Amino acid sequence: MGVVIEALDFACAAQTDRRGLYEVATAWAAEDAPDREQAPVEAYVAMWESRNDLGFEPARFVVARESGKVVGYAQAEISEAEANAHLALVTVVVLPSHRRRGIGTALLRAVPSLLNGQTVIESWSVGPDEPGEHFAAAHGFRVITSMTRQRLLLTDPPPVAEVPSGYELVTWQGAAPEEFVEAYVEGLNAIADAPFGETVLDHAHNTVESIRKDEAEATSDRWVVLLLHSGEVAGVTVVERNSAKPEYAEQLQTVVLPAHRGKGLGLLIKSRMLHELDGVEIVFTRTSSENAHMLRVNHALGYEDQYTYMAVQAKTADLQA
Incomplete structure (x- = not known):
């Protein structure tokens, strides 16, 4: 059975799907910073269920499934504020074991289905010299700023x-x-x-x-x-x-x-x-x-x-x- 790309309503998602999203997210986080302490599943759920500190709405998802298991996802956040009505904040993550199979590209192409006409997307979680940077460059993204975590x-x-x-x-x-x-x-x-x-x-x-x-x-x-x-x-x-x-x-x-x-x-x-x-x-x-x-x-x-x-x-x- 191949990989299926489909929408996921996080508010109604089964615990197995929420856990699947968490496992994908933490695998990505551990790859970027192996020594960093991983946040618990509750922290991710709280982040995905609530507005972020810039006023963007809770995350919307499309997921990639293989044999029913979540192996990747794209999330999009959009804002109620008129000042940011043109912009969506987007993250695409695929399990390391499932990369180079076109899953990330398929998820990225599904992102417009999550939007309400936003014309620009930005992703703020790209590690330098990491797979995410190469993926972004290959799909026409340009670097606009760098941030330091302290x-x-x-x-x-x-x-x-x-x-x-x-x-x-x-x-x-x-x-x-x-x-x-x-x-x-x-x-x-x-x-x-x-x-x-x-x-x-x-x-x-x-x-x-x-x-x-x-x-x-x-x-x-x-x-x-x-x-x-x-x-x-x-x-x-x-x-x-x-x-x-x-x-x-x-x-x-x-x-x-x-x-x-x-x-x-x-x-x-x-x-x-x-x-x-x-x-x-x-x-x-x-x-x-x-x-x-x-x-x-x-x-x-x-x-x-x-x-x-x-x-x-x-x-x-x-x-x-």
Whole structure:
């Protein structure tokens, strides 16, 4: 019996299929980073069932089956936000034992069936000099940026510098207080000028309404440190707990607004954040490899580089070529 490509509704998927997706994903992860601790199946399920931190919807799947067993998959995430309505985030993975048989190509060509007219696709999980890079290049994708994955063992948080005159730090866990939510949104959207290569992904489309929706749908703790200057936003940083492994957390956005840069405020707010993370033992983050300043800040806090990965991009119309 040959390989069959078919859609899979993850919400209704049998446990055997969910386990099959997990086995494919972890085989790929282990190949890219053999020394990295593998996330449990619950972490993958939580990731696939929820919106990601950029507001993209839960993953949609097509799978490759051989004798009923999942041997590969393509997942696509699309966004409700108008700013990213043109873009789908796509990942194609095949078990190492089943490569070079055209399965990845068949999955990639099935991706448009998961979309709602998105014209551009990007994949943000391509390891340099790995099979995924060669597959992407062979199918017309181009590299648009590189990211560095970092990890911090949170034992003794570093000291927090004195807050400069005229500035104020505000912290919270969970939903943003009403009096700060607009400043919070403005701070998050200031990430628009951060270096992210040639991606068409809009990181700066937050609104009060979208933030409140994210908060209402949240399944894990989120901490925020907001920096104000004379009552106006000067910076913000956000960390989210891993819902499957609560001792882990992900450092998300860190932004200092242009008028306040060059004063060490990024280091200030990120060091303060590390004192807020009750019960967290390890913090992960991803930073553009072009963002030398933020990489230096993270190193100063004790983060260690784990690995780099790339984002690649293609036009959806070219997938059928």
